[in-house]
Amino acid sequence: MGLHAGEVERRLRGALPVVLALLAVLVDLAPRPAGAGGGLAPFSTLAVVYFWSVYRPDLMTSAAVFAVGLVYDVLSGQPLGGTALALLLGRGALIARRRFFDAKSFGVIWALFLLWAPAVEVVRYLAAAGLLGALVDPRPLVVQCALTVALYPALSWMLVRLHGLVRMPGYAEP
Amino acid sequence: MTRLRRASFASIVLPPRDWFDRVRFGGLVGLALILLFLGRAEVGSVDRVTHGVRDALTPVMTAVAEPAAALDHAFGWVGRQFALAEENARLRAQVERLLEWRAEATRLQVENASLREVLHAQRRRPVPIARTARVVADSRxxxxxxRLLDSGARAGVREGMAVLATGGLAGRVVDVSPHSARLLLLTDFNSRLPVLVLPSRDRAILSGDNGPRPRLDFMPLTPQVAAGDRVVTSGAAGLLPVGLEVGRVVRGDEGNLRVRPALDWRELRHVRLVRSPPVPAEFGPGVAGRDAGTPRRDG
Incomplete structure (x- = not known):
């Protein structure tokens, strides 16, 4: 029974990154009536997925990233699969270079986010443009991307504090 | 040399877990592409799944929307305190102007009633509101x-219903599931609304382009339209009721005619859904509720 309870706790702690990413989706899409496009706001889901894909790719799996992207698409009414595809490819690119992240400073991780976030947004833009059959004005996307990059340090600071919750006390991580 | 050979060997003989990850990754990318394609083809089974997910998450979004709105309100309150004096002066001026208008309205009301009596004209019916709904998610x-609304088919929401917000028309309902519905704003790229410009009574199609001010398309060859003219729904094709407030004409940067929507974006939290009018016989049954110029959306 004790072992079982430990296993449950381990799984719950392991699910934290995905739960936080889903929470970011809800916060991103909460209505803040300020304009036709909902006003300018950062895309914090992107930052949360990046953080966990860099530091705990074993917990932010491709299936989890796909699910988070799909939930975002379903709730926001955007082309179904567009965000999921963009996040998946983004995570794939990070995993392919995962050795690069070993013992890198925060500045380097943030600088990489500065390159990674626009690349993911471009995939999302192309998916939406392909579905709409037209190129919509990309300027709001550029602003959204800039806000997301600017938000990253604060979000990262919070997630680093929550990172401690993911680890089981007294157990070695894989 | 040895190092090189080892490296290439390792890249071919990956641990089973890595192979599994790669296959899963490829499968999910393929699935996302298929979903994108199916979204365009409007496959019913995909719609049912997305509607199910959306309905399940709508209560969660409602729970999140409430504190977010409270937080917004709190920030707004703090901001307003700095502009109170200015707002006070503006409101006083507005009250004075409105008092004049009220006197004029009363006079017109009496005159209108007597003219109706002479002509035996029927009184215009009020806009038939089906129900109100709350906005629970933004497309951002x-x-x-x-916008995602917290009411669906079970609450009487139907596709094609006009949606009113504070100030004027917000758009139309395009995608209804049992417990939620999606509102397509009049600024959306896919939105096409038949409108009437007053006082010239020129007809046009209001086309959204994802900008804040939708375009006026298909105007007459010699339109008698000027900036500042009122724009209302024309009720053409019987899809929307006639005379719903849409906005005011403005000149676009390219010199074309656009419309500044009358709705107050900051108050887009609760909306009223307007019952669609009966379909005129010439359009046949089943036209109402279908979105003539608007493809359905998933989500």
Missing amino acids: SPFVHT
Whole structure:
């Protein structure tokens, strides 16, 4: 029974990154009536997925990233699969270079986010443009991307504090 | 040399877990592409799944929307305190202007009633409101301008219903599931609304382009339209009721005619859904509720 309870706790702690990413989706899409496009706001889901894909790719799996992207698409009414595809490819690119992240400073991780976030947004833009059959004005996307990059340090600071919750006390991580 | 050979060997003989990850990754990318394609083809089974997910998450979004609105309100309150004096002066001026208008309205009302009596004309019916709904999610996107509403088919919401917000028309309902519905704002790229410009009574189609001010398309060859003219729904094709407030004409940067929507974006939290009018016989049954110029959306 004790072992079982430990296993449950381990799984719950392991699910934290995905739960936080889903929470970011809800916060991103909460209505803040300020304009036709909902006003300018950062895309914090992107930052949360990046953080966990860099530091705990074993917990932010491709299936989890796909699910988070799909939930975002379903709730926001955007082309179904567009965000999921963009996040998946983004995570794939990070995993392919995962050795690069070993013992890198925060500045380097943030600088990489500065390159990674626009690349993911471009995939999302192309998916939406392909579905709409037209190129919509990309300027709001550029602003959204800039806000997301600017938000990253604060979000990262919070997630680093929550990172401690993911680890089981007294157990070695894989 | 040895190091090189080892490296290439390792890249071919991956641990089973890595192979599994790669296959899963490829499968999910393929699935996302299929979903994108099916979204365009409007496959019913995909719609049912997305509607199910959306309905399940709508209560969660409602729970999140409430504190977010409270937080927004609190920030707004703090901001307003700095502008109280200015707002006070503006409101006083507005009250004075409105008092004049009220006197004029009363006079017109009496005159109208007596003229109706002479002509035996019927009184115009009020807008038939089907129900009110709460906005629970924003599209927050440059691609689509939509909102998720917390009421669906079970509450009587139907596709094609006009949606009114504070100030004027917000758009139309495009995608209804049992417990939620999607509102396509009049600024969305896919929105096409038949409108009438007053006082010239020129007809036009209001086309969204994801910008804040939708375009006036298909105007007459010699339109008698000027900036500042009122724009209302024309009720053409019987899809929307006639005379719903849409906005005011403005000149676009390219010199074309655009419309500044009358609705107050900051108050887009609760909306009223307007019952669609009966379909005129010439359009046949089944036209109402279908979106003539608006493809259905998933989500």
